[in-house]
Amino acid sequence: MSSEPKTLFEKVWEQHVVVEPKGEPTVLYIDLQLLHEVTSPQAFEGLRLAGRKVRRPDRSVATVDHNIPTTLEGRLHIVDQIAAKQMTALRKNCADFGIELFDVNSPDQGVVHVVGPELGFTKPGMTIVCGDSHTSTHGAFGALAFGIGTSEVEHVLATQTLPQSTPKTFRISVEGELQHGVTAKDIILAIIGKIGTDGATGCVIEYAGSAIRSLSMEGRMTVCNMSIEAGARAGMIAPDATTFAYLKGRRHSPKGAEWEQAVAEWSKLTTDPGAKFDRELVIDGSTLEPYVSWGTSPGMVAPITAKVPDPAAAATEIERNGFKRALEYMGLKAGTPLEEVSIDRVFIGSCTNGRIEDMRAAARVARGYKVSTHVNAMVVPGSHAVKEQAEAEGLDRIFREAGFEWREPGCSMCLAMNPDVLAPGERCASTSNRNFEGRQGRDSRTHLVSPEMAAAAAIAGHFVDIRTWKVNELATPEVKA
Amino acid sequence: MEKFTTLTSLAMPLDRANVDTDQIIPKQFLKRVERTGYGDFLFFDWRQTPEGKPVAAFVLNDPRYKGAQILVAGKNFACGSSREHAAWALSDFGFRVVIAPTFADIFFSNAGKNGIVLARLSEAQVATLLNNAQTIPGYKLTVSLEEQTVIDSRGFKASFEVDPFRKYCLLEGLDDIGLTLRHAAELDAFEAKHDEAGWLRAK
Numbered sequence: 001m002s003s004e005p006k007t008l009f010e011k012v013w014e015q016h017v018v019v020e021p022k023g024e025p026t027v028l029y030i031d032l033q034l035l036h037e038v039t040s041p042q043a044f045e046g047l048r049l050a051g052r053k054v055r056r057p058d059r060s061v062a063t064v065d066h067n068i069p070t071t072l073e074g075r076l077h078i079v080d081q082i083a084a085k086q087m088t089a090l091r092k093n094c095a096d097f098g099i100e101l102f103d104v105n106s107p108d109q110g111v112v113h114v115v116g117p118e119l120g121f122t123k124p125g126m127t128i129v130c131g132d133s134h135t136s137t138h139g140a141f142g143a144l145a146f147g148i149g150t151s152e153v154e155h156v157l158a159t160q161t162l163p164q165s166t167p168k169t170f171r172i173s174v175e176g177e178l179q180h181g182v183t184a185k186d187i188i189l190a191i192i193g194k195i196g197t198d199g200a201t202g203c204v205i206e207y208a209g210s211a212i213r214s215l216s217m218e219g220r221m222t223v224c225n226m227s228i229e230a231g232a233r234a235g236m237i238a239p240d241a242t243t244f245a246y247l248k249g250r251r252h253s254p255k256g257a258e259w260e261q262a263v264a265e266w267s268k269l270t271t272d273p274g275a276k277f278d279r280e281l282v283i284d285g286s287t288l289e290p291y292v293s294w295g296t297s298p299g300m301v302a303p304i305t306a307k308v309p310d311p312a313a314a315a316t317e318i319e320r321n322g323f324k325r326a327l328e329y330m331g332l333k334a335g336t337p338l339e340e341v342s343i344d345r346v347f348i349g350s351c352t353n354g355r356i357e358d359m360r361a362a363a364r365v366a367r368g369y370k371v372s373t374h375v376n377a378m379v380v381p382g383s384h385a386v387k388e389q390a391e392a393e394g395l396d397r398i399f400r401e402a403g404f405e406w407r408e409p410g411c412s413m414c415l416a417m418n419p420d421v422l423a424p425g426e427r428c429a430s431t432s433n434r435n436f437e438g439r440q441g442r443d444s445r446t447h448l449v450s451p452e453m454a455a456a457a458a459i460a461g462h463f464v465d466i467r468t469w470k471v472n473e474l475a476t477p478e479v480k481a
Numbered sequence: 482m483e484k485f486t487t488l489t490s491l492a493m494p495l496d497r498a499n500v501d502t503d504q505i506i507p508k509q510f511l512k513r514v515e516r517t518g519y520g521d522f523l524f525f526d527w528r529q530t531p532e533g534k535p536v537a538a539f540v541l542n543d544p545r546y547k548g549a550q551i552l553v554a555g556k557n558f559a560c561g562s563s564r565e566h567a568a569w570a571l572s573d574f575g576f577r578v579v580i581a582p583t584f585a586d587i588f589f590s591n592a593g594k595n596g597i598v599l600a601r602l603s604e605a606q607v608a609t610l611l612n613n614a615q616t617i618p619g620y621k622l623t624v625s626l627e628e629q630t631v632i633d634s635r636g637f638k639a640s641f642e643v644d645p646f647r648k649y650c651l652l653e654g655l656d657d658i659g660l661t662l663r664h665a666a667e668l669d670a671f672e673a674k675h676d677e678a679g680w681l682r683a684k
Contacts, residue, residue, distance in 0.1 A: 015681075019667040024646045027664055029675055032683045039564065041514035052658070056672075059683045067512060082512040089514050126681050133563040133587060149565035149591035150516075151657070159661045161668060165644065197499055198557035198583055231560065233586050252684050262680035297499050318498050318555050325497075415562075417508045424531065436503040436561060438526050 005272035007169050008238050009204045012144045012269065016127045018161055025163040031126040033156045034112045035062035035099065037090040038417070039131030043154035044093040054097040055160045061121055062094050063102040065111045066417050070380050070407035074419055075104055083418070097157070110383025110409040113137040113351035117221065118385050120250025124239035124266040129156055134351045134433065135234075136227040140220035141247075142239035142269045144204070147228060167233045168202050168278040171271070173209035176286040181467040183361070184219030185353060185431070185450035187211065188226040189291040191283065193301040200232035203279065206271060207237050211285030217246040218357035225352045226433050229298040238270040290466050292338050293435045293448040295326035300435070301448070302338060304465045310334040329437055330445050331425070339463050341447070345428040346377035346458035347440070348404075348451050350414035353431035354382025356389050358451040362431075363395040365455035368472030371403035372461030378405040378420070380412040404458065416440045429457040483596045484654035488577050489623040490550035493540055494614035498555030502567040502588065505559060511566055519566055520573030546614075551578045551622050553610045559588030568595040578624045580631060582607050593647055594657065598626055600641040609637065626651055 006014075018027040040062070047054070054060065067083035069075050078084040087104070094101035102108040108115060113134055116122045122138045128145035129135060131153045138145035152162055174187055192199070205227050212223065220237050227235030244263055247253045254262040289303035300323075302309065311323035311334065327334060332341065348354075348362050359381060371377045379399050381387040387409055390396055396406045413420040414432035422428055422444030431454050432439075435446040449457065452466045510522040527539050535542045552571070558581040559567055568591040571579065579592070580600045592599050602610070613633065614620045623632050626648060632638045643651075650657070661668075675681065 015678075016675075018671045019664045021664070024660075025644075027661055027668070029668075029671060031681050038511050042516045042565075045514070045516070050658070061683070080512070086512050086514055121683055123680060126683075131563060131565075133561065135563075147563035147587055149563055149568070149587060149594065151565060151594035152590065155658050155661065158658050159668065160672070161661055163657060163661060197560055198585070201557070201583060201586060228561075228587075231557065231585060254679055254682075258679045265678070265680045297501075299499075318496070321496075322498055415508050417511065434501075434503070434561060436501045438507060439503055442507075442526055442531060 005275040007271045007275045007277060008142060008206055008236055008269055009144065009169050012125055012127065012142070013166070015125065025165045027161050028127060028164045029161055030129050030156050031059060032121055032128045033060045033153070034116050034128070034130035034135070035060055035090070035153070036066055036112050036130070036132065037064050037086045038066045039150050040093065040153055041086060041089045042150045043157060044097065046154040047157055052158045054099065054157045057098040059160060060099045060157065062090060062099055063109055063112050063115055064090060064104055066411045066415065068104060068410040069419050070410045070412045072408060075408060107384050110385070111351045111354055111411055113225065114354055114382030114386065117141065117217070118250070118383055120247060120252035123247065123253070124243060125269050129162065133228040134225050136232065137221050137225040137351055139224040139227065139234050139236040140217060141243055142236060142266065144234055144236065146234040167204045169206065170200050170203040170232070170279040170281070171206045171208055171277040173282045174207065174211040174285045175209040175282060176211055176284050178211055178285050178288060179467065181290055181452065181469070182288050183450040183452060184215050184222040186288055186291050187285070188223045189293065189298070189301045189448060190288050192226065192230045192298050193291065194283070195230055195281070197229060197297050197299040198231040200227070200230040203232050205230070205232045205235045207235060208271070209282070209285070212237060213240065216357055217242060218355040221355065222352055226298065229433060239266045290450060290453050292453065292463055294330065294332060294338065295323070296329055296435055296437050297326070298433070298435060298448060300326060304338055304453070304463060306338055308332045308334050308336045308338065339465065342462040343375060343429050343447070343457055344426045345422055346375060346454050347380070347413040347428055347430040347432060348378070348454050349380030349382060349412050350432040351382065351411070352433045353451050354380060354386065356386050358431065359386060359390045359395050360393070362451040362455040363398040364471055365452050365466070365469060366402040366404065366459065367398050369402050369459040371458045375458050375461055377403065377458035378407055378413070380407040381409050383409045402459070413440050429454045429463065482594070482654040482656065485577060485596055485598050485626050485651045487623065487625045487627065488550060489621055491546055491548060492551045492553050492610060492614040492620055492622045493546040493549035494611045495540055495552055495554040496611050496615070499557045499560055500554055501561035502559050502564050503561055505567040506564060506570040511564055516569055517573060519570035520575070523570040523574045545618065548575070550575050551580065551624060552576050553607060553614055554579060554581045555607070556582040556604065558584050560585040563587045565591045568592050568597060572597055580607060580610060593651065596651060596654065598624060598651060600624060600631055602631065602639050602641060606639045613637070
C-alpha cells in the first residue's frame with residue numbers, strides 16, 4: 001500500500017538521480033552551483049581547453065568573497081596583485097560563459113553562503129554545490145548541499161551533474177530547551193567535540209529534535225555550516241514554517257500560485273516515521289553550555305567553565321601527541337581555567353556567524369560597553385544586505401561606540417586570504433569555523449566561540465561565561481533581540 | 482589523468498592525525514589561477530620557518546626520504562577545506578599514493594581526480610608502516626592497484642578496498658566528464674522533466 005518510509009536525504013537524493021549505471025556511481029543532477037574566485041579559475045580553464053560550454057548558466061551564480069579586502073580603501077585599490085588577478089579571472093569567466101556575478105561593487109556581494117539563501121537561490125529539496133566545504137550551510141533549508149573540489153566544479157559546469165556514491169545517513173537529535181546564553185554555535189561545537197572531526201565521515205547528517213526546530217534559519221545555518229567540521233558530507237534540517245517564512249518574498253523565491261505549489265512540495269520533505277538511519281545520536285540540549293575551542297582542531301572544545309585539558313588524559317599515543325602539539329602551538333598550559341585565557345583580537349563574522357541575527361546578538365552584548373584596551377575587535381557583516389539591515393537597526397553605532405571596527409562584507413579573517421590577518425602569536429576569539437594551525441595567519445591562535453561569547457570576550461579582554469553577562473538595556477531605540 | 486598500476490617507492494612517514502588541507506597547502510597559495518606548480522608549497526608552514534629556513538626536523542626535509550612517492554599518515558588525512566590544491570600540491574611534489582587509516586570525504590574525491598591512489602589500512606597496519614619507515618633506512622613499499630595490496634620486502638602484506646569504478650578510472654586514467662557525457666541522452670530527458678519542478682529552479 002504505502003511505500004517504504006524514507007529519510008529527508010533519501011527523498012532529495014531520489015529526485016535528482018539522472019541515471020544509475022551498473023557498477024558506477026550515481027549520476028546526480030545539481031540544481032545550483034555557487035562560484036567564487038578561489039576555487040573556480042582552473043575549472044573554467046579546463047572547460048576552455050576541452051572546448052566545452054557551461055551547460056546551464058542559469059543554474060550557477062558567482063560572487064567574490066575569499067580574497068576581497070573588507071575596508072573601503074582596500075577595495076578601491078587592491079594591493080595584492082595575485083588576488084586581484086583571481087578576481088579579474090572570475091569577472092572574465094562569468095562574462096564569457098554567461099554566469100551572473102555579484103562583483104565587488106554589487107549591492108548583492110557577500111560571503112557566498114550568506115548571499116545564496118538571502119537572495120532566495122537556496123531552496124528546500126535542491127541539490128547545491130560549491131567549491132567550498134562550508135556549502136553544507138544550505139542544508140539548513142532541507143537542501144542537499146556539499147562542498148566539492150575544482151575538478152568537480154568543472155564537471156558541474158559542463159554537465160550540471162556529479163557522479164556520486166550514496167552516502168550513509170546519520171540523525172542527530174538535539175532535544176529539550178537550551179539554557180539562556182547557549183546558541184546554535186554551541187550546539188554544533190558540542191556535537192563536533194562529542195563525535196570528533198571524523199565522527200560523521202561518509203555521512204549526511206540530519207539534525208532533528210526540539211532544540212533544532214526552535215532555532216531560527218540563521219541558527220540552523222550555523223549548525224549545518226560546521227557539519228564538515230565533523231567530517232560529514234552534508235548536514236540537513238527538514239523545512240518547516242520557519243523555513244517558509246524566511247523564504248517568502250525573497251528575490252528568487254517562487255511567487256504567487258507557484259509559491260503555494262512550492263510550499264506544498266517542500267512540505268513533503270520530512271523524514272517519514274520509521275525511516276531507517278545508518279546511525280543515530282540523541283543529545284540532551286538542556287545540558288549544553290557555551291563552548292570555547294582550546295586546540296587546533298574543531299573537535300578540541302570544552303565548556304567555558306572547564307579548564308584546558310591535560311594531554312595525559314588522551315586515549316592513544318597519536319592523540320596524546322596531537323594534544324601536546326596543540327597546547328604548545330596555542331601557548332596554553334593544561335589546567336588553566338578557560339575564563340582566565342586573555343585574548344588580543346576578536347573576529348565576528350564569516351559564513352558561520354556573519355548573518356543579521358549574529359550581528360544583533362553580538363550588539364546586544366556589546367551595547368554600552370567598551371572593548372578592552374588590549375583588544376582589537378572587528379565585526380564583518382556577511383553581505384551588503386546584512387550590513388544595511390544592521391545599520392538600519394543602529395547596530396553599527398553600538399559596535400563603533402564600543403570600539404569595534406565595522407567592516408565591508410567578505411570572508412575576512414575566517415581564512416585570512418585577504419588583508420585581515422592575525423600576527424604571529426596573537427590570540428583571537430573568533431566566530432568562524434576552523435581553528436587549524438595558521439588558519440587566521442601564520443602562528444596565530446584561534447578560539448572558536450559564538451558571537452555573544454566573542455563580543456563579551458572583546459569587552460572583558462578574556463573569555464567569560466556569557467550566562468553571567470549583564471546586558472545594558474537601553475530605552476531607545478530597542479534593538480531586536 | 483596519469484594511469485596508475487603498480488608503484489615501488491620509498492615511504493615517507495608523517496606521524497600525525499587529522500592533518501588538514503590548510504597545512505597541506507596554506508591559503509596564500511590558493512590565489513594562483515594555475516593547476517600546476519604547487520609542490521614547492523606543500524606543507525609550507527611545517528617545512529620552513531617564517532624566515533624561510535628549512536625546518537630540519539620536518540620529514541619532508543629529511544634527505545632519507547628524498548624522492549618518496551608514497552606518504553604514510555595518521556587518521557582523517559586531509560580534513561577541512563575542499564581545496565583541490567591539496568591534491569595538486571601532493572601530486573606536484575611527486576606523491577602518487579597516500580596510506581592512512583581514514584581520509585576526509587572531499588579529499589578522497591579530489592585525490593581520485595588527480596590520479597592519487599588512497600589506501601586505507603587499519604590503525605595497527607599504519608602504525609607498523611610509520612614505525613618501519615622511521616626506523617629502517619631506505620624502507621620501500623610496493624602498492625599494486627590491480628591487486629589492491631601494499632607490501633614490503635620483509636613480509637608485510639596488507640590489502641585495501643577500492644571502489645571498482647574508481648579503480649577502473651585510476652587504472653585507465655579516465656576523464657570523469659567524458660564518462661558522464663556517455664549518458665547525455667538520459668541527462669537531456671531527465672533535465673527537461675526536472676525543469677518543470679518550479680520549486681527546484683535556481684532563479
